[in-house]
Amino acid sequence: MAAVLQDQGPNFTFRIQEVEIPTLKPREVLVKLEATGFCGTDLSLAYGYLGSCNSILGHEGIGRIVATGSDCASKAAVEGQRVGIGWIRDACGSCRVCISAAGGETRCITQVFSGRDIPGTLASFAVVPERYITPLPDDVPSELLAPVMCAGVTAYKALKVANSTPGSWIALSGAAGGVGLLGLQYAKAMGYRTIAIDGGERRGGICLDAGAEIYLDYEKEKDLRSAILRETGGTLCSAVIVCAGAASAYESALHCLDYFGTLVAVGIPPPTSKVSFHPLTLIDYGVKVIGSITGDRVDILEAAEFVRRGLVKPKVIGIGLNELSQYSRRVNELDGKLVVRLEN
Known part of the structure; x- marks a missing residue:
């Protein structure tokens, strides 16, 4: 299932529908998502303020790897690994910006953004390049980790x-x-x-x-x-x-x-x-x-550790996928982070 954006612009809506499970390339992993946040950037994309976007938004996803591509060799690319999917879905790691300084990958010349360039996390499944896997701790509820992936x-x-x-x-x-x-x-x-x-x-x-x-x-x-x-x-x-x-x-x-x-x-x-x-x-x-822009994968792990230790406790408003159209326009008015549950 996925929330598919309809009529990008002032009258946007989301249609909840079945979509095909993405096909894996040799160096990609398939993630079954459990929850995803919906943030102000998603709202701006839906309204069309940030130009064209993918029909499936979302970039605060939490889930587990359920399949790996034929050429994956990373220790993190294993079934069952819990991962996060943020705004940056991929960075090359080798351009002059990526290697210029710590965190340079957040401004990679060829970076790919979730929900803008490729399908985002408002869906049951998403693919992630093996080189950009972001492992996360197992002992924190998904709805508390989701806000960390972008806002946090x-x-x-x-x-x-x-x-x-x-x-x-x-x-x-x-x-x-x-x-x-x-x-x-x-x-x-x-x-x-x-x-x-x-x-x-x-x-x-x-x-x-x-x-x-x-x-x-x-x-x-x-x-x-x-x-x-x-x-x-x-x-x-x-x-x-x-x-x-x-x-x-x-x-x-x-x-x-x-x-x-x-x-x-x-x-x-x-x-x-x-x-x-x-x-x-x-x-x-x-x-x-x-x-300052969103953090890199090291920043995400550090930010998640504050949540794991109970030092930061995101206040979340949990909704089902079919409630997204009802809540999406109010995301900047809510007294907490909007988090969409993707598991039954």
Whole structure:
């Protein structure tokens, strides 16, 4: 079974139907999926905001290998192995970007994306190249691991590249979203003091429940920089992770940074938006602006370990495949990660 996208655009729907089990190539494995998340990127693909896509979306899949290609030789390519399938389905491992630095495969020149370039994880089965298998621990429920494959690892990787000192203040802008809420948990587990920035009283409660030490409502605060100084007793942030997709969030975040702080860009503003700030802000304070994308396979394993140890507990809303059309448009409004059960 699979949820097949119909009428990409504002009137999209999903049709639940039988599809053929994918045919394996010699260096591929077949994965029977147990659960998959549905995230904001899937919604943007369904609406057509990110261009054309595959008719089967999804990139937060958890399952087990049930068949291997004739030439598979990896120790991980064995039946019964639990694996995850994320946004990046394949990377070459040999282009100048892949070998340039740790995590370079996340920007591989020839990378393949789940749900955009090839069928995603909103289906009972999916194929994965042997070279891009991501083994996962057995002792964590699938519905808790699914959010790690995109939202969780994206938040975790952003905190890693911020390279801040544990014990320092880190703010997450857009903290009540899928990435932000997991980011608050990871930040706390990694030893940071957390400031959540979002709008509205209800979102404030959600952020505080997720581990935020301070919540700032941008709808009420005229000056976030002054508000942070007030709430922390005179200290600014060593890093701000911007998960919100608004240009204004970036402009405000830059002024919340302490000397030598880091602004990490994760949220994606609309294509027509532009971020505007004077370079003296960077020059005077020595701050850095870094773009962070989803993590690589090592990042996924590290992020999953926090969940296995109980330090990060994704709040999930579990649904059946036939409920996807009902919930998909609300994915950015829900108080947890939407996870689709794929097993009866």
